[in-house]
Amino acid sequence: MNNFAYSRAADVADAVRQIAADRNAKFIAGGTNLIDLMKYDVERPVRLIDITRLPLRAVEETRDGGVRVGALVPNSDLAYHPLIEARYPLLASAILAGASAQLRNMASTGGNLLQRTRCLYFYDTATPCNKREPGSGCSAINGINRTNAILGTSEACIATHPSDMCVALAALEATVHVAGPSGERCIDFADFHRLPGDTPDRDTNLESQEIITAIELPAKGFAENHSYLKIRDRLSYAFALVSVAAALEINGGRIRDARLALGGVAHKPWRDREAEALLQGAVPERTVFAKAADRLLRDAKGYAHNAFKIDLARRAIIRTLAQAANATPQIQSVKKIR
Amino acid sequence: MTSSIGTATSRVDGRAKVTGRAKYAGEFNVPGLAYGAVVMSTITKGRIARIDTTQALKVEGVIDILTHDNRPPMASDDKDYSDDVAPEGGSPFRPLYDDRIRFNRQPIALVLAEDWETARFAATLVQVHYEVEGFATDLHAELERARAVDKPVKPRGDASKALARAALRLSADYLIPAEYHNPMEPFAATVIWDGDGKLTIHDKTQGVQNVQRYVCGIFHLKPDDVRVTSPFVGGAFGSGLRPQYEVVLATLGALKLKRPVRVVLTREEMYGLSYRPMTLERLALGASAEGALDAVMHEAIAMTSRNEDFSRNDTAWAELLYKSSNARYVHKLAALDVVTPADMRAPGAATGVYALECAMDELAVALKLDPLELRLRCYSERDQGSGQPYSSKQLRECYRQGAEAFGWAKRNAAPRSMRDGSELVGWGMATGVWEALQMPFATRILLTANGHVEVSCAATDIGTGTYTVMAQVAADMLGAPVDSITVKLGDSSLPQAQVEGGSWTAASVAHAIANAADDLRKELLALAQTMPNSPLQGLKLDDVVLADGAIAAKGDTRRSIGLADVMRQAGVERIEKERGSDFKEDDKHAHNTHSAVLAEVKVDEELGVIRVTRVVNAVAAGRIINTKTATSQIMGGVVWGIGMALHEEALVDHAFGRVMNANIAEYHVPVNADIHEVKVIFVEEPDSVINPLGIKGVGEIGIVGVAAAVANAVYHATGTRVRDLPITLDKLARPTGSGDLELGQSRAAKQ
CATH class of the missing domain: 3.30.365.10 (Aldehyde oxidase/xanthine dehydrogenase, molybdopterin binding domain)
Incomplete structure (x- = not known):
């Protein structure tokens, strides 16, 4: 861990000013990932700008029927917020599938989006990693890659994004509000995280001088038919091997709208509009779910230890869609899969 | 007076632990304390060509950086680095000794600073240049x-x-x-240099006298000049049997700086200590x-x-x-090219019995026999190697009581035949076996005229309940309440003890206490009989008991004198007796503990997610001193066995020779969600042969057989036999593109 300076941001504008003035500075909110990475010498910020006192803790309804979540709302507060529980239970469920109660108490909404990969090599400075040290090489491609990506990988990086919450946000088509030196802008959730390509060191399209101020959820919350299913190596407190967020709108025995997002399989929450299109208008049944799964996974590529994820993802998609269609969403505190 | 032995007595040190008053090795604060941070090798084999400490030394607050080049003198013979648990004839690893790199994450420098943060930061600035050599870790x-x-x-x-x-x-x-091992408490040592060449060492260890001898050997110090304490240990499981490198580094630092030094290892550094091979x-x-x-x-x-x-x-x-x-x-x-492996809970048995008991299960399947029935048909009344009978062996009763509590009779033998909705249900069983060892330990009992009793021994309580069981045994032997007894442990200046391992401590200290109590009774009787008109006149040692704070004629409590009276009358303030455990050699019997483990798993048929929903562990381990702490021991073993079956695995990248999941986020042990119902049964097992009190020890038997029972249950649920641990869901699923999990192929060969 390196020596670092500490300062506090007075307001959002001040936060932006401070980060713009120091390219080796980092914002700190809950610190649940950043502090770990600093201890492992993976992140070496020379200055931490504490944003925890910024007024970004509100959860409020928007004029067009959605909900705006301040970037500093703790994950646990968000998961148990009455508005979220009632209207976006998929999001609440995904949050509760992640980390531990203690971590969720500390972790912020904005910080959750900025979690870095749990690829074993990214964490170990004794090994090459293009994400940590561009150009040094990818140790995972020919190394221990059991938890790595099967979709959207590149020669440079096969890391996954570790968040559960983001998988639900992708399915719900949230919008990320950010502020920067040139003012505020919105980023569609699908465009927020990047694929590794040949710049795996960049996880997101957030500019280095920008700060996340809020996440906005559109009015449609799929509260009737949804499920978040996370498959992992132990029954809690482990990152997803594969996770699935399924959200369906069912009317008259047919699927009118469908969202399907996967975690643990790619550098970003993975969606496939063609796979979702296969569900739209169909009668909700396993054969249709299987077709959507096959479409979503058609370009999946396994490595030495993670090829099992392709079939596992297929089964998990089918199961999660069935849970959503049957209105029997997975309950995170119950480890038996419904 | 009722006996304390055999009761569910709460830990006598529980309050100190939960209120933070119990001090661990890294918590001793002394003025002038310097903090050490370790620099580890990032290669697996080779030489250190050069260590550049220039940048690190410039950091304000850095005092010194120790390497093999500038450390204080250390012994040069292998024998000086040996310890009670070291393998015979080996060449023990010598921390910071020379420029050789023998394993990845080897400690190669110690940064000493005024505070921990500075030391840790400066450690990242130490530049190491290596001459790399080829290695083998696979x-x-x-x-x-x-x-x-x-x-x-x-x-x-x-x-x-x-x-x-x-x-x-x-x-x-x-x-x-x-x-x-991943004990919760990190390895830590606080070494206090006393100014006149004497050292007080607070170390996380399972054997303070072992560490004392080791430190004296390496630094050519006299035992009188080195005192080692380890009053509380936050789990060790075998990792603290041998002295670990933190104590060497902290001692080197203290000798170099001539001031107190603390070294606390990080979780990652603990992956450079030891492991189950x-x-x-x-x-x-x-x-x-x-x-x-x-x-x-x-x-x-x-x-x-x-x-x-x-x-x-x-x-x-x-x-x-x-x-x-x-x-x-x-x-x-x-x-x-690795650091030497070490004992880890039931070393040899946890692994060997896993394999044996899975093979027995496979044999039962091939024979179309109930696996429990097969065990009974093969049941041995003797250790076949020696031909000797057991001092006691209630394993049949373990099978019977375990099976009854579990409901084993309702098992349908066919794999994949039992289900609960979307889950396949599997019932598996296995046998556990471990050694019932006892060792020479000594304890001292100090009785003061005010009725207070202090029992002391250099043994350590690694969380197992040693403090508590010693207080219980002393209470029974002295006829005093448990709360009138103070137990002192974990100090090399106390009476002799072996390392806390092998499940031998309870039996060993109990008999040392009993013997010292006998001597105490003898002296009290002699004193009592010198009193005028003593009601104990003419009685022999075996005719009197200590009970309710008095010495009394056996069977006639009216003939008694209060201990305080005896001591006051004789003008004695305190009586102190030290004795050894003095076990008689018994070479006519085998001495073992046994268990029957039965496990239920539920496996999601579509996804392969495994839940261990029930475990019954029926244990025969002689007389149980404390049913509460012993139950905790067995439950801990069951939890660990579940982890062994389903979770635990060091992931080594052999291109680097490095454990890649060297932290407890990625090295998985069971969490609460993985553990459901665990029932522990202690089967009555009187044993007057093994030792007078019939004690065997329960530290290790709890894990033995558990992984096999779970693995056998997974087979029974799914029809897939996974032999390489851990049984992760990808090993169950044979990708078929659709439908159910495919049956695995058993390699049982029929003739």
């Missing part, structure tokens, strides 16, 4: 080069021939990956169609370091459990 690649160790259990009959002619043969290979277990069983074993062959191939041969008995457990006229056991070691 057991699978070195199997052919493995050498047999000298002292296997002797073969009986001709196992190969018997196997060849057996009606039914089963051969299978099982693999246990390297597993790490990866072991390949090759089993071959030959049986008659009726389920009588005729041949047992068990070969283990385990990893060790290049400098020491670490091996434990993996292979001969069938000698104790199952009748067979022919048996052969071979244990081989493959030397790798």
